[in-house]
Amino acid sequence: MDYEPQGAKIVTPNKNVGNMPADHARNGFYGQDILSVSQFDRQKLEYIFKVAHEMRVLVERFGSADLLHGKILANLFYEPSTRTSSSFMAAMLRLGGQVIPINNVQYSSVTKGESLPDTIRTLESYSDVIVLRHPEVGAAATAAHYAANPIINAGDGVGEHPTQALLDLFTVVESLGRIDKLRVAMVGDLKYGRTVHSLTKLLVNYEVEFVFVSPEILAMPEDVLNVVREHGHSFSVTDDVNPVIGEVDVLYVTRVQKERFTDLAQYDRVRDQYVVDEALMERAKRDMIVMHPLPRINEISYGVDDDPRAAYFKQMRNGMYIRMALLAAVLGKA
Ligand code: ASP
Numbered sequence: 001m002d003y004e005p006q007g008a009k010i011v012t013p014n015k016n017v018g019n020m021p022a023d024h025a026r027n028g029f030y031g032q033d034i035l036s037v038s039q040f041d042r043q044k045l046e047y048i049f050k051v052a053h054e055m056r057v058l059v060e061r062f063g064s065a066d067l068l069h070g071k072i073l074a075n076l077f078y079e080p081s082t083r084t085s086s087s088f089m090a091a092m093l094r095l096g097g098q099v100i101p102i103n104n105v106q107y108s109s110v111t112k113g114e115s116l117p118d119t120i121r122t123l124e125s126y127s128d129v130i131v132l133r134h135p136e137v138g139a140a141a142t143a144a145h146y147a148a149n150p151i152i153n154a155g156d157g158v159g160e161h162p163t164q165a166l167l168d169l170f171t172v173v174e175s176l177g178r179i180d181k182l183r184v185a186m187v188g189d190l191k192y193g194r195t196v197h198s199l200t201k202l203l204v205n206y207e208v209e210f211v212f213v214s215p216e217i218l219a220m221p222e223d224v225l226n227v228v229r230e231h232g233h234s235f236s237v238t239d240d241v242n243p244v245i246g247e248v249d250v251l252y253v254t255r256v257q258k259e260r261f262t263d264l265a266q267y268d269r270v271r272d273q274y275v276v277d278e279a280l281m282e283r284a285k286r287d288m289i290v291m292h293p294l295p296r297i298n299e300i301s302y303g304v305d306d307d308p309r310a311a312y313f314k315q316m317r318n319g320m321y322i323r324m325a326l327l328a329a330v331l332g333k334a
Contacts, residue, residue, distance in 0.1 A: 074124070157194070209233070
């Protein structure tokens with residue numbers, strides 16, 4: 001049976017997560033889906049970053065807690081994942097909850113032709129919150145339409161990756177102490193890279209200057225640029241990282257998304273266009289950071305890993321704290 005994809009549903013009613021405890025009513029996340037970064041303003045971001053910081057302290061001091069004891073997360077991944085999937089699992093386990101991991105949908109009823117709504121309805125009967133990664137833009141919104149439990153978007157095709165953008169921004173604050181007044185360059189596949197779509201839409205909440213560096217065929221989509229324009233930000237577009245390297249505070253590097261290309265010859269032409277190496281880093285500011293959502297293919301050479309400005313392994317770790325904060329918040333325990 002066909003189902004109609006639903007448009008992004010940004011404000012969702014409180015879902016089926018039990019009676020709302022009065023002291024958690026104010027966090028604004030209780031029972032909510034997390035579908036897009038457009039749901040976050042500065043106040044909500046500060047709240048999540050504060051809770052993520054508390055989660056870091058909790059993990060460093062005690063390793064785990066029983067905040068989500070008795071709660072179950074269904075982790076449903078229709079696309080490959082290492083960090084997002086395992087950090088959501090680690091987040092739930094460290095908070096005392098449990099996980100139903102579905103990382104190999106080929107071994108589930110999806111292979112028998114089960115629709116996304118039916119799979120979601122099934123999993124919500126066994127769990128309290130569902131994390132979904134899916135190749136179609138809008139899949140998380142569709143799932144949210146059918147589910148009574150909160151849905152967290154862990155990447156919907158070339159659309160968004162909101163929890164990645166939250167951990168990216170958290171890493172910027174923790175590393176540089178501020179977001180306002182920063183010059184941020186995004187480099188690589190800006191067309192298909194969902195992380196740069198979400199991060200750009202989140203950064204418009206701050207006074208930042210954008211530089212978009214990509215081959216012409218992988219330029220940032222107009223709808224994302226329009227969000228930047230609507231918020232009155234200035235941005236520049238180039239295909240050369242050399243003239244900008246000395247001027248940026250954040251260099252956000254991305255992989256060319258091979259799996260989104262229909263013509264692999266085209267992929268081969270652009271795959272190695274940008275490589276951040278030690279020579280390039282010599283021309284960068286002393287107090288800047290290099291970020292990457294990972295996995296990296298050839299975009300950052302291993303020689304850069306020991307540079308104190310390399311922030312990509314910090315991002316990975318921060319992903320777990322941000323996801324702990326989100327799970328606690330949507331389940332009313334933050
Ligand atoms: N892991 C990130 C994502 O799922 C980045 C990437 O795959 O290039 O979008």
